[in-house]
Structure formats: C-alpha cells, structure tokens
Amino acid sequence: MSGPPVTELSTRAREVFRVVVESYLGSGAPVGSRTISKLAGLNLSPASIRNVMQDLEELGLLEAPHTSAGRMPTQTGLRLFVDGMMQTAEPSPEERAAIEARAARGGPIEEALAATSAVLSGLSACAGIVLVPPNEPVLRQFSFVPLSREQAVAVMVGNDGSVENRVVDLPPDIPASALVEAGNFISERLAGMTLSEARARMEAEIGRERAALDKAAAALVERGLAVWSRDGASRPVLIVRGQANLIDPGDAADLERVRQLLDEIEGKEEIARLLESARSGQGMKIFIGAENKLFSLSGSSVIAAPYRGVDGRVVGVVGVIGPTRLNYARIVPMVDFTAQALTRMMT
Template identity: 40%
Template sequence: MQIDKRAQTLLKALVERYIVDGQPVGSRALAKISGLDLSPATIRNIMADLEELGFVSSPHTSAGRVPTPRGYRVFVDTLLTVQPIDETAMESTLQKKLQSGSPQKIISSAAQVLSSLSQFAGVVMTPRRESVFQQIEFLRLSEKRILLVIVAPNGEVQNRLLLTDVDYTPSQLVHAANYINQHFSGLSFEEVRQRLHGELRQLRDDMTRLMQAAVEAGSDAMSEDNEAVVISGERNLLSVTDLSSNMNSLRKLFDMFEQKTGLLQLLDVSSKATGVQIFIGGESQLVPMEEMSIVTAPYGVNGKIVGTLGVIGPTRMAYERVIPIVDITSKLLSNALSQP
C-alpha cells in the first residue's frame, strides 16, 4: 500500500526512534526528529491516517504511537537504510573463525559469530546430508545376523547390524549386494526405496526383504548424527525485555529452541529464497511471538544452496546493523565450506 513521502518520513522516524528507546513516540518528538517543517496538528493527522492503515498503534497508557508488524514490514522493505560497515575488517575477523576444522565445527563457529556480533541468538540450519552410497556389502556374522557395510562417495564408512528372519548364505549375500551396487550405486537410499517396489518383484521374497531392510538401515545410518539446527547465544535473549517480559513469552521462546520444528520450517522456507529475508512476528505465521523477528540468508556449497543461517532477536532490533552481519556471514560460510 502506497503512502506519501511525508507519511513515509514520519513512519521511518518513528520506527527508528522506537527501536532505540522502546518508548511510544509522540507528535512533538516526531516534529523534532523527522526534519519536516510541519505543524503538530498536521503530524497528528498524518499519524492518525497511518494508524487507520494499520502501520502504527497507540498503547492505552500513552498518547504516543508504536510501529505494528505491518509498519515494521514497510520500514524494512522500503525505508531502511542499511548501515555501512567495514566489510574488509569484518571478513578478516570472520575468516579466521570459519577457515579451519570439520564442516560441523565451521557451522558451529558461524552460529557463534552471528550471536557475538548481533548480541542476539545465532542459528544455522545444517546441510541435509544426502543418503547417497557408493557401494554396500553384507557380511554374515552368525545365523540371522548380518553386518551391513555402507561406503559413501567420500569414502566414509557406516556399519549397521541387521537381524533377519532368514539365515542367508554367503553367496546369497554377495548376490544381493552385487544387485544393489550394479543397479543403484550413486543414488540416495530414498531413491532406492522408491525403485525397489517395482524392480524387486522379480526376485524371491526373502531377498526382497533383505534389500528393503538394508535400505531402511542405510537411510537411518546416513541421516543420524547430523544435528539439524545449531543455535548459539539463546541466553542473550533473556536480557531482551521485549522477549522475556512475561512467562508466556518465555515459554514460547524456549519451546521454539527445544522443539526446533517451527524454526526448521522457517529456515527451510528461507533457503528457497535469494538473499536476506526478514520474518516479523505478528505478520509471519512462522514466527511464534509478535515481539520476535528473524533475519536469515541462505548459504551454499560449491554454488548449491544447502542451508540457511540467521539471527533471532526482538522485532525492535537494529535491522540496519543485523542485515549486513547475516549477509556477510552467509557468504563467508559458503566460501569456507566450498574450499577443497
């Protein structure tokens, strides 16, 4: 919805002042900080129009106004001036923290960097490990006990014990492994599961059961031990009055960190977009609290988007400072994970 230049200027001034001190902003204060040569009566009329449009609201205890989720959305989409930062210095600092260690350690460092720079909570959705295998082997341990050996394309080896209803001979196990390796090597176990239904009808039932058990165990083996979301700095949010002012807010906050389901859903949505996204509580159903916002950006490995990272903080956050922090961290995490 379009609003004229004067209304935009007043809304921008109101949001910026409210972000700084958290107090309702009155017409007299707006007259001073907006830079507009308008009478208090004209400002009051414009603010009344903005309130009617749903961009600001008046708390019962004050004549001043505060931004609504809709007002924040207009602010971050069209009125926000991103604060210039020293990207070279920031990149140098971040690269030192993200350049070494395993991928999981680099991801944990990224969450810590986001938290320390923003003073809120940093979150990273980890890359979904594709359950792709290069080859498998079956080793007969004893009657009805088989060791499934899974070799991933990167050489990683996973072992799983299969308890079967049938006592398979070594030659049967070799035949089953050869069939899977010849027909399905390089695919994910999910893709194998979809193909097994049609292709294994020609095989004996007991061999079908063995292969289906191998696919289920292989899929579990390749997907476990991979924490879906890494969060750092949750305790920072306890000092944010807007988020911890009452028990109901605290309960929603810690439910989000404990359950992680809603957070994963939000981050998954964000990974399908380009660049920095801002989810504002009260506007987005994905954010559990009206007083909370989440600034996110996708990151990739070798040009392919594999996850999302971001900052969780109050709706009343300094977006002009947080947005470049999230943007630069996503780019540097992509670079760190893409290095050979």
C-alpha cells in the same frame, strides 16, 4: 491489513514515519511528538507532528499503546519500512572478519555451521539459526582397518572426495580376510549409491542369500553401513545458538514474550519448516511477527538467507530470531554476508 505503498505517503509523512520507526527500533519505546521534533530537524511543531502521526495511525502504520501517548510502528508499518524505506548498513570490517574466519576454519560441517551461527548470534545479539544441509554421501570406496580383535575403523570415501571414519565393533573371531572381503564387496557392488540405498540393497541381497559373502563378512558389511545410517539419523536438522541473547533481565514486562519465544524455538521442527520456505527462495526472507503463525504469540521476527553448495544449488539456510524490534538495517546485510561466507565454505 496491508499498508499503502511508500510512494503514496507525502514527503512529510514519510519522514515522520521513518523517524518514529528508527527511534522505536533503537529504544524499544513508543515515541512522542515532542521527542520527534527534537530528533528529526523537520521544522515542524509538536502539534503538526501529532497530526501526521494521527494520519499514519489511521493508515494502520502506527499505533499508540494504552500505557503511552507516544506511537510505535505496527507490524504493517514495520513491513512497509523494511521493504521500502530501510537503508542498510554493511557489516563492519571487524564483523566481516569474524564471520569469515569462523566459516573458513573448516572441520566437520555441523561443527562449522554451529560455530558460524554462534558468531552471527553474538554479533547480532539475537539467537543464531542454521538449517543443516542434507548429508547423503554417495559411496565411491569403502574399507575396514583393524584396530584390535574387537574393533575396526570403517573408512568411507564419497564421490565428492570426502573421507569419513567411524569405529565399528567386529563380530566375534572374524578373520582378517573378512575385513578385506567386506570392503571390496561394498566398493564393487554398492559404489554409486547413497548410504540408504546401499543398506537397502545389502539387506535385500542377504535376505535372498544372493550376496557373494560368507556370514562373517556379511555381518561386517551390515555393521559398516549401519553405523553411518545411525549417525545420519541423529544429525541435527536445525542448529540454534545464543538463545540467552533473547533475555533482558531488566525488562520484566518482556519476559513472558521471551518465554513464549524460547518455547517456540524448542520446537525445532516447526522452525525448520519455516526456514524451508527460505531455502526455496533466491534471496533474503524476513518474517515479521504474526506474518507467520509460529511466532504470532511471541511477536518475533526471523531474518534468513539461503546458502549454496558446490553445484550452486541451495543446501541450507542461515539466519537469526529476535524480537520484532530488531536493527533490521544492520542485521539484514549481516545475515546476507554470513550466507555468502557459508556458500564459500561449502564450495
């Protein structure tokens, strides 16, 4: 059910609705008319407020749990509030500094993304999530540096100037000249290809005995390319940090919802698919409760924003997962700022 536009609510109804939602998001408890009359300064009696709340309930914006005479926003009401009434609060200087410091620290991309997600989780008191950009470097140069008779360091330089090192095991009794030959072959014949393209080309050429390499060098080329292929396949698609923030030991009634949410988070592929829809957008995405079937049982919300790479294209998504009772006004701009910080890190 979709609610009415904000403009169709009277001034009195909008103000009562705003106070109910903000009070609920702050306390997590249904809000009664007497409480609202004390909080809002509306100059309305509890009876008048009850009448307005009844009207809002009939519009599908509020509901009354059977355990309480108070009201709380429905999912439709939360969506109306987030889209049309919420006044966001920019991250504090301390929060901005914490996010920027972690994003600017550098290091391997997955580690930087995981650490930044952990900072966001701590600041928002939610689980932080980040969709990792695909990592298919294009080869520019490749070489092997011997470490011992059994091992060498494979050094790959990408077209973007990135340099990565991996230790590879050497075939038995391989001569030093084969290391040079293998590195030259990759640099000359496979430059301009992604790793998967280079490995496929190499396997095809060796299979047809067309590769201009002796057997030792050919085996080394295969090992050098394979170590990156295995590494790429094991890289996480989705990084989740701060799941413990979702558990409130004092709220026994909420434990089943949290258990369901943690089960859903374990299915990272499903969440990754959800975040892909944010990757295709131009800005913030907010999924509230059953708007997405993945979280229909736990009644959870996702706030996500895309971040961009060096060419301006969206390469990943960062965000948080938490209960529908989130401080959206604070967390939405915090997620947006984190996405901007990751964009600066990527470029």
